Amino acid sequence: MKTKSKEIPAYTATTNACKMCTPLGAALAFQGIEGAVPLLHGSQGCSTYMRRYLISHYKEPVDIASSNFTEETAIFGGGANLKLAIENVARQYAPSMIGIATTCLSETIGDDVDMILDGMDKKIGRTALVHVSTPSYSGTHIDGFHQAVRAVVDRFNPKDVKIAYRPKKKKTINLFPGMLSNEDIRHLKEIFDDIKTHCVILPDVSDRLEGPSWEEYQPIQEGGTPIEKIEKMHLAVKSMEFGTTFPRTIEPGKGSAGALLENRFKIPLTRMGIPVGVKATDLFFQELEAATGKPMPEKYLRQRWRLVDSYVDGNKYVSKKKAVIYGEEDFVAAMAGFLGEIGIIPVLCASGGRSGLLEEALQKILPPNILDQVNIQDNMDFEEIEERAKTLNPDLILGNSKGYAMARRMGTPLVRLGFPIHDRMGGSRILHIGYKGAQQLFDTIVNSLLHARQDNSSIGYSYL
Structure with a gap:
């Protein structure tokens, strides 16, 4: 296993980051609450950038409010702007909840958002207020996502809640x-x-x-x-x-x-x-059975049988092929486990995250004979990923649309997975998990390899 051997680059700035900013993840999490509206405490440009990313991937309208920082606000504080923004959103949308995520600017000047919200008695009418601290200089979009989920659970399940009888x-x-x-x-x-x-x-x-x-x-x-x-x-x-x-x-x-x-x-x-592939999905169903006492339904057993059979049918196309995976750390770990399961070597597992836990996760997922061939790199941008990938000569690249330019320059097929997918339709409809998701991923990967063989052939095979 080759890991953490990253050389110091000649440049000092991040070039095409392999991540998005922290409050974007928080805004997406807040979108998953019924009747909620995300509000970014910062400049209008932040909310515009995040709306653009989410709309491009989901192809749906996305509203993200802003406290609209200006130069004056950055000097004297954004408390008045935040209060006005909350009042406006509550009046115009009548939401069940306003999810407030702070940006780099409001965090840097030190706005005490919790104090501001306490002064508003945590509610505007029937609207609950939830705050999460999400400066981009201390995390990634996936950090913001999980922090927002935790903040919501914390807000609606306080320590002093009366625990009712569990039927x-x-x-x-x-x-x-x-x-x-x-x-x-x-x-x-x-x-x-x-x-x-x-x-x-x-x-x-x-x-x-x-x-x-x-x-x-x-x-x-x-x-x-x-x-x-x-x-x-x-x-x-x-x-x-x-x-x-x-x-x-x-x-x-x-x-x-x-x-x-x-x-x-x-x-x-x-x-x-994340339950991607046979082994990970088996574990998921085992945990469900332990929690509920209910065995896996026949429907999913049949999906599993078909998936394993397809692994056998397509093994000759994928065996010992090499792939580069990039994206969120948990996504990379799950996909690496799936690739190892079907016989593809994930020669580079790269992420812009920096939890320090990616290597540990892969050690638990990959067998030693495959792990020894894997480069594990976190806190990387696409400039570094491309430099490393070129030395590994991969047959395939897996990840979101941000890696398209790299794949194009390398002449390597890109299988678009995860978030964000801007240059194809249906990014939000890709199924990754379960036996059914693994089946679709396996077919997509095999067909991408076959497509590349046909395109690179001087003859152009019609039968493979």
Whole structure:
């Protein structure tokens, strides 16, 4: 295993970062709450940039309010702007919640947002206020996402809440899936419906950021996790989190949303990697069976059988091929495990994250014979990723649209996965998880390799 051997580059600035800014992730998480409106405490440009990213990926309207910092605000403080912004949003949208994420500017000048909100009695009418600290200089979009989820759980499940009786016949599981696609969330809902188990998924953007066409504009799209369900998360019998690197990237001593519920209300927490591929999905169903006493439905057994059969059918196309993976750390770890499972060597696993836990996660997922061939690099930008990838001669690159220019220069096929996908339709409808998701990923990867063989052939085979 080759890891952390990054050479000092000739440049001192980040070139095409392999991450997005922290409040973008928080804004996306807030979009997954029913009736909520995200508000960025900072300049108008920040909210415009984030709307552009989210709209381009989801192809849906996304409203993100702003406290509209100016030069004067940066000098004298943004308290008055934030109060006015909250009042305007509450009046115009009548939201159930306003999710307030701070940006670099408001964090740098030291605005005490909690004090400002306390002065507003934490509510404007019937609108709840939730604040999360998200300066981009101390994290990535995935950090902001998880911090926002934790802040929401904390706000609606306070320490002094009266714990009601948990009815045994109506067991509820809390699921914190992380930053998955809309189709991933819908598939998770389908699984819980099939095993007849009530589940609270937080956040849930699957309907809100992929809804029907409207005859009239809707200020707040339908969908999202209802607040009344979030308020009862402390009554669940179990919490599950997808992710092996994010918990310790959140502010020291605060932990993840699942950890908060475990520490505050003694709700058992199971933490696992994103269930991509046979092994990871097997583990997910095993945990579900342990929590509910219900075995995997026949429907998913059949999906598993078909997937394993396709692995056998396509092995000759993927065996010992080399791939580069980049993106969020948990996404990279999950995809590396899947690639190792099908016989592709993930020669470079790269991320802009810097939790320091990517190597540890991959050590647990990959067998030693594959791990020895893997370069593991965190806190990288695309300039560094490309420099390293060129020396490894990969057959395939997997990741979001931000790596397209690199793949084009290298002449290597790019399989677009994760977030953001700006240059193709259906980015939010890619299914990554479960046996069904692995089946679609496997077919896409094999066909990308075959496509490259045909394009690079002087003859142009029509039968492979």
